[in-house]
Amino acid sequence: MEEIKKTCLYEEHVKLNAKIEEFAGFLMPILYTSIKDEHIAVREKVGMFDVSHMGEFVIKGKEATAFVDNIFTNSILDKENGTVTYGMMLYPNGTIVDDLLVYKVNNEEYFFVVNASNITKDYAWVVDQTENFDVTVKNLSEEYSEIAIQGPEAEAKVKELLGLDLSDLPFFNFKNAEYDKYQLLISRTGYTGEDGFEIYACAEAITELWQIFIKGGVVPCGLGSRDTLRFEAALPLYGHEISDEITPLEAGLKFFTKIDSESDFIGKTALLNQQAQGLTRRVVGIELSKLGIPRAGYPIVKDGEEVGFVTTGYLSITLDKPIAMAMIDQRFTKKDTEIEVKIRNKTIPGFVRDKKFLKKNYKTKGA
Amino acid sequence: MSKVLKDLLYSKSHEWVKKLNEEEVLIGISDYAAKQLGSIVFVDLPEAGDTVEAESEFGAVESVKAASDLISPVTGEVIEINEELVGEPELVNEDPYSAWLIKVKLDNPEELEELLSADDYEEIL
Numbered sequence: 302m303e304e305i306k307k308t309c310l311y312e313e314h315v316k317l318n319a320k321i322e323e324f325a326g327f328l329m330p331i332l333y334t335s336i337k338d339e340h341i342a343v344r345e346k347v348g349m350f351d352v353s354h355m356g357e358f359v360i361k362g363k364e365a366t367a368f369v370d371n372i373f374t375n376s377i378l379d380k381e382n383g384t385v386t387y388g389m390m391l392y393p394n395g396t397i398v399d400d401l402l403v404y405k406v407n408n409e410e411y412f413f414v415v416n417a418s419n420i421t422k423d424y425a426w427v428v429d430q431t432e433n434f435d436v437t438v439k440n441l442s443e444e445y446s447e448i449a450i451q452g453p454e455a456e457a458k459v460k461e462l463l464g465l466d467l468s469d470l471p472f473f474n475f476k477n478a479e480y481d482k483y484q485l486l487i488s489r490t491g492y493t494g495e496d497g498f499e500i501y502a503c504a505e506a507i508t509e510l511w512q513i514f515i516k517g518g519v520v521p522c523g524l525g526s527r528d529t530l531r532f533e534a535a536l537p538l539y540g541h542e543i544s545d546e547i548t549p550l551e552a553g554l555k556f557f558t559k560i561d562s563e564s565d566f567i568g569k570t571a572l573l574n575q576q577a578q579g580l581t582r583r584v585v586g587i588e589l590s591k592l593g594i595p596r597a598g599y600p601i602v603k604d605g606e607e608v609g610f611v612t613t614g615y616l617s618i619t620l621d622k623p624i625a626m627a628m629i630d631q632r633f634t635k636k637d638t639e640i641e642v643k644i645r646n647k648t649i650p651g652f653v654r655d656k657k658f659l660k661k662n663y664k665t666k667g668a
Numbered sequence: 669m670s671k672v673l674k675d676l677l678y679s680k681s682h683e684w685v686k687k688l689n690e691e692e693v694l695i696g697i698s699d700y701a702a703k704q705l706g707s708i709v710f711v712d713l714p715e716a717g718d719t720v721e722a723e724s725e726f727g728a729v730e731s732v733k734a735a736s737d738l739i740s741p742v743t744g745e746v747i748e749i750n751e752e753l754v755g756e757p758e759l760v761n762e763d764p765y766s767a768w769l770i771k772v773k774l775d776n777p778e779e780l781e782e783l784l785s786a787d788d789y790e791e792i793l
Contacts, residue, residue, distance in 0.1 A: 331733070335707050335732075336706075336707070336731075336732040336733060337707060525732065525733050528733075529732060592710065592754075593712065594709075594710055594730050594735060596734075596735055616709050616710055616732070644712070645727075645728060647712075
């Protein structure tokens with residue numbers, strides 16, 4: 302076993318009396334006061350997450366664009382410098398190595414942000430693909446710390462507390478900024494379904510920013526509410542909606558692949574084949590008609606036969622209804638199909654619905 | 669510190685049992701269990717008429733994040749459930765010793781001798 306790591310904000314979490322647990326090899330705050338209160342703070346005002354456990358790689362070289370185009374499902378050829386693109390890296394069989402954000406600095410430099418649980422695996426995978434390309438890959442995960450400021454008041458709080466005006470930073474764009482003596486990389490991105498920012502910098506800078514935001518009334522939020530928030534926004538989580546046994550088509554993420562374009566990428570052939578043959582299963586939304594909480598792993602049943610499993614489910618805090626995302630047999634994916642979820646020794650009736658659990662509040666245009 | 673009431677019996681899985689008379693008991697979860705779970709958002713209970721068996725699961729208390737199985741300390745028939753908890757599961761957090769979950773008619777009242785006294789229960793916390 303590798304040693305359990307701490308982020309630079311560990312002492313801050315202890316000071317705030319957080320409930321701390323191991324996640325992806327890091328001691329992380331699960332909650333400070335309550336998942337519900339932290340969740341509501343992000344939906345209605347502004348909250349802050351320590352996401353320093355996330356992994357960061359820098360890809361540099363003359364052929365960086367061709368290289369990223371080859372290993373990333375989404376298109377970056379047509380993207381401007383300063384943009385952020387969501388997508389995945391796939392194995393040749395079309396299943397998912399990881400999902401990630403790709404920051405385009407310029408045609409010869411990209412910044413990858415990957416899941417904490419996959420840093421080692423992803424780095425090895427990316428390096429392995431460099432053989433025929435003039436690029437270098439550096440794992441800078443230890444150098445970068447990160448906080449996410451999320452919620453409708455995020456822009457105003459950053460302006461008030463740091464004096465940085467981000468009103469002209471469009472959704473899924475980033476810029477470099479200075480604060481005091483520190484260099485910050487700030488993107489208008491997040492994992493909550495709300496407007497907000499992710500800020501990357503050295504440990505010292507992130508610790509100082511954290512303290513400023515806490516003093517300024519931004520609510521500290523743990524991984525518990527991070528999960529309930531991303532779930533309501535139907536954003537996938539590696540190990541749940543996506544994994545090395547699931548393809549983007551099965552996960553309902555075709556939109557984030559360029560399979561209909563000329564661009565080739567690792568896994569594309571497998572996806573085209575899967576599309577031609579037709580899917581056998583897919584991630585859908587589920588709503589229960591009776592109270593019960595559909596948790597990850599619970600079986601989905603149709604006419605007594607097991608036809609799938611819950612990938613993530615909660616008693617939704619925003620909607621106050623039991624909802625889930627579930628991977629189910631393609632035959633039953635049609636909206637309003639009646640199914641049941643097996644919860645312990647009971648079966649609770651429900652139906653297939655869209656995954657638009659929540660109206661997302663992204664700021665899609667700058668200013 | 670968790671509260672332990674002196675006049676109740678306890679199980680190792682943190683349920684409490686209150687004797688109402690020779691054959692009827694109330695069952696709930698201890699203050700320690702409620703604190704461990706955090707804010708309870710749903711209590712999944714059996715129905716009146718169902719049977720419960722000692723050391724077997726009979727339902728769950730659920731926080732936002734996780735479901736925690738309820739393990740019955742006794743064997744018998746469920747004669748009533750605490751309907752108040754359906755709409756207000758947070759009552760379990762507010763006072764876990766008033767917020768009983770189920771009332772059970774015991775098959776074998778001698779079973780209660782197997783349970784922990786308040787003093788013994790405090791020892792394992």
